[in-house]
Amino acid sequence: MQIEVVRLQDMFSAIAQAMAREKERLCELDGVIGDADHGIAMELGFSAAAKAVAALDPVSSDPTAVFNTAAKSFLSAVGASSGPLYATALMRAGAAVKGKISLTDNDMVDAFEAMAKGIQERGKAEPGEKTMVDAWAPAAAAARSAQLGGKPLVACLKAALDAAASGAEATKEMVATKGRSSRLGDRVIGHMDPGAASAVVLIDTIAHSFDA
Numbered sequence: 001m002q003i004e005v006v007r008l009q010d011m012f013s014a015i016a017q018a019m020a021r022e023k024e025r026l027c028e029l030d031g032v033i034g035d036a037d038h039g040i041a042m043e044l045g046f047s048a049a050a051k052a053v054a055a056l057d058p059v060s061s062d063p064t065a066v067f068n069t070a071a072k073s074f075l076s077a078v079g080a081s082s083g084p085l086y087a088t089a090l091m092r093a094g095a096a097v098k099g100k101i102s103l104t105d106n107d108m109v110d111a112f113e114a115m116a117k118g119i120q121e122r123g124k125a126e127p128g129e130k131t132m133v134d135a136w137a138p139a140a141a142a143a144r145s146a147q148l149g150g151k152p153l154v155a156c157l158k159a160a161l162d163a164a165a166s167g168a169e170a171t172k173e174m175v176a177t178k179g180r181s182s183r184l185g186d187r188v189i190g191h192m193d194p195g196a197a198s199a200v201v202l203i204d205t206i207a208h209s210f211d212a
């Protein structure tokens with residue numbers, strides 16, 4: 001498929017709506033092992049991003065401008081640690097598709113993989129440390145392997161979603177070694193990491209925004 005700027009604007013709008021819907025659940029998860037603000041952070045960040053992106057002229061803007069605009073708005077709207085993590089992810093997505101007027105399936109998988117790498121490099125978390133990386137890293141690997149297997153974008157993103165959901169589920173058994181919840185030791189066992197949970201919401205929404 002060819003993904004135009006308008007489609008990316010719609011994608012950000014869908015993400016903002018999904019985060020508004022999931023805000024309370026994400027805050028509750030963060031309330032158990034953090035400071036209960038993760039849903040607020042994600043909702044604030046993506047509503048600011050969606051609003052700024054919607055204001056871009058789809059004719060004169062390219063996909064890189066969309067991702068960079070989203071990154072900047074996310075960063076200024078969010079004070080929590082998810083702010084710089086997602087701002088970096090979105091900047092990397094923009095860099096991955098630099099110079100393109102519209103995106104192919106392959107370009108979109110490149111952008112998706114760049115987001116995951118950006119989060120990992122910015123936060124310096126490895127898989128197994130009970131963070132959003134436990135959803136993003138397997139999701140990016142699954143998307144890439146589906147894409148190399150010749151699958152269309154929606155199937156790649158569906159594979160990513162399944163991997164993210166399993167990864168998020170697996171955080172329940174982990175002890176945190178990065179971020180706020182690392183202070184709680186064994187007490188976090190049995191609880192899903194909120195950042196991994198919101199990554200599943202995000203990836204689910206991205207996948208759905210391309211399946212119509």
Ligand code: ADP
Nearest residue numbers: 038041080081082123125131132178179194195
């Ligand atoms: P804060 O912890 O500052 O309140 P949020 O509540 O918005 O920030 O986000 C918490 C989430 O951020 C955690 O659940 C975890 O997934 C993620 N996180 C925290 N530190 C890191 C890190 N170093 N690398 C990747 N993700 C991280």
Ligand code: MG
Nearest residue numbers: 034035037038
């Ligand atoms: Mg928090």
